[in-house]
Amino acid sequence: MPKTYSAPAPFNDDKERIDVAMTSVQSNQVKEIGYDAATKTLAVTFTRGAGAIYQYPDVDPQLHADFLVAESIGRFFGEHIQPLPFKKFKAPEVAA
Template sequence: MPKTFAEPQAFSDAEYVAIPMTPVESNQVAAVGYDAARKTLAVTFTRGTGAIYHYPNCDAKLHADFMAAESKGKFFGAHVKQLPFVKFRAPATTAA
């Protein structure tokens, strides 16, 4: 029987606040960022449209543990994936 997937979540109309991202070594996760003032974890993935996912109400320890994890993909699946998130379109890049 083929796998069934939920419909993708729509992009948010909320104001996007950029969070500096650090590229990571992972087959699944492309980059991770954290805004301590807003307690928001940001994640982008290696596949897909380049969307940026913001996970609010995350503490700094979760971010530190994520960055220290040997497998970013496994850590994401075990500790982040189930958290509520807001999905933003990838910011447009400007050509130089």
């Protein structure tokens, strides 16, 4: 039986996006991780795809810290972050 995939999540309005400083990480799946302590927003970009930014609201600072130092960032993401509610935003446009 062929594997079925859910439809991609729609993009949210860019006005809702929180500006979060991102840090590159060593992972085959995750490209960058960022965290805004004031709003408890975790931001993630991935190595594949068009560079969309996924923002996870109400994330405990300890979960962010554990994510950054996980032995396998991709596995940690799948087990602890992926199930959380998120907002998806288009990749920021790069100035020419």
